[in-house]
Amino acid sequence: MKAAPFAYVRPSSLSDAIAELANTDGGGKVIAGGQSLAPVLAMRLARPDTLIDINSVEGLDAMAVSGDHVEIGATVRQRRVERDALSGAVPLLRMALPWIGHRELRSRGTVCGSLAHADPAAELPAVACCLDAEFTLSGPNGDRRVRAREFFAGAMTTALRPDEILTSVRLPVAGAGEGFGFAEIARRHGDFALAGIVAKVRLRASRPEATLTAFGVSDRPVTRDVSEQLSTALAARGDAPGDAVREQLTAVTEEMVDTDGDAHASKNYRRRLLLTLAGRELSKAYERALKGAGEVGT
Numbered sequence: 264m265k266a267a268p269f270a271y272v273r274p275s276s277l278s279d280a281i282a283e284l285a286n287t288d289g290g291g292k293v294i295a296g297g298q299s300l301a302p303v304l305a306m307r308l309a310r311p312d313t314l315i316d317i318n319s320v321e322g323l324d325a326m327a328v329s330g331d332h333v334e335i336g337a338t339v340r341q342r343r344v345e346r347d348a349l350s351g352a353v354p355l356l357r358m359a360l361p362w363i364g365h366r367e368l369r370s371r372g373t374v375c376g377s378l379a380h381a382d383p384a385a386e387l388p389a390v391a392c393c394l395d396a397e398f399t400l401s402g403p404n405g406d407r408r409v410r411a412r413e414f415f416a417g418a419m420t421t422a423l424r425p426d427e428i429l430t431s432v433r434l435p436v437a438g439a440g441e442g443f444g445f446a447e448i449a450r451r452h453g454d455f456a457l458a459g460i461v462a463k464v465r466l467r468a469s470r471p472e473a474t475l476t477a478f479g480v481s482d483r484p485v486t487r488d489v490s491e492q493l494s495t496a497l498a499a500r501g502d503a504p505g506d507a508v509r510e511q512l513t514a515v516t517e518e519m520v521d522t523d524g525d526a527h528a529s530k531n532y533r534r535r536l537l538l539t540l541a542g543r544e545l546s547k548a549y550e551r552a553l554k555g556a557g558e559v560g561t
């Protein structure tokens with residue numbers, strides 16, 4: 264099948280891109296890398312009357328560390344982030360990016376495109392939620408900032424209004440005493456995940472803070488605070504929580520899976536996968552936090 268006919272514009276400034284999108288009165292779509300949108304058009308799952316190509320928009324291809332975060336513009340390719348030294352400041356980007364499709368797709372696909380597309384099994388939305396990244400959405404009424412955990416509203420559904428462009432994402436730079444984990448299971452490398460987990464641990468003088476975000480198991484990334492579960496496991500096993508963490512996570516990971524299952528995996532299979540991945544990655548995140556511990560806050 265071929266895409267239905269559409270008009271195509273390639274503005275060179277953000278104000279023009281916003282005006283072009285507004286002119287379509289909800290019938291237009293932004294195209295960035297096209298790695299998700301082109302197949303959607305070819306299958307006629309969407310029939311936008313105009314495509315607004317943002318690849319020539321000045322300033323959207325920037326990536327920089329600023330203060331306590333890394334900011335990635337809307338046309339920055341996934342592959343560039345994977346290879347850029349700056350992404351070392353956000354270890355989860357380096358861990359997650361190689362799992363997205365294949366290198367050729369990542370050479371074209373953008374970080375912000377993946378976030379805007381909001382596939383429930385995609386890696387980057389889960390990373391953004393675990394870190395509670397901040398998104399800048401630009402529209403005719405100016406910019407607004409939305410936290411990742413409020414951005415994803417369901418499968419392929421986000422807080423973006425039809426006349427808004429996701430112009431950048433800000434991810435916090437990893438600090439001393441923080442450790443991370445990432446894992447997913449897919450049938451073949453490059454496929455979307457059957458289940459995946461992102462873990463973050465932050466050591467505090469009182470007790471560690473721990474966050475898990477699951478993907479591929481609901482209509483959006485699912486984030487839970489598991490500080491209590493980690494502390495209980497540490498109380499039982501000292502600094503090597505191992506199997507005790509897994510035991511503690513049984514109830515929470517069961518509750519995080521709310522898909523009914525599909526042709527690829529049942530609900531129970533996904534629950535078992537998620538529990539195994541969560542236990543393993545939370546333990547690793549804790550060990551990495553211990554290794555990287557410098558000044559630890561109260």
Ligand SMILES: Cc1cc2nc3c(=O)[nH]c(=O)nc-3n(C[C@H](O)[C@H](O)[C@H](O)COP(=O)(O)OP(=O)(O)OC[C@H]3O[C@@H](n4cnc5c(N)ncnc54)[C@H](O)[C@@H]3O)c2cc1C
Pocket residue numbers: 292293294295296297298299300301302337362363364365368371372373374375376377379380382384385386387423427428429430453454455456
């Ligand atoms: C074979 C194959 C395997 C894949 N495997 C994976 C995988 O394992 N994991 C994964 O996460 N992804 C996977 N993808 C998708 C790929 O990573 C895409 O690059 C990504 O989802 C979208 O990025 P893009 O820049 O290509 O966006 P596009 O395809 O250009 O756009 C996708 C959607 O987001 C909207 N959009 C894009 N940018 C913006 C913006 N700045 N503001 C507002 N709206 C915007 C578009 O209107 C469109 O609706 C796969 C794709 C293919 C074809």
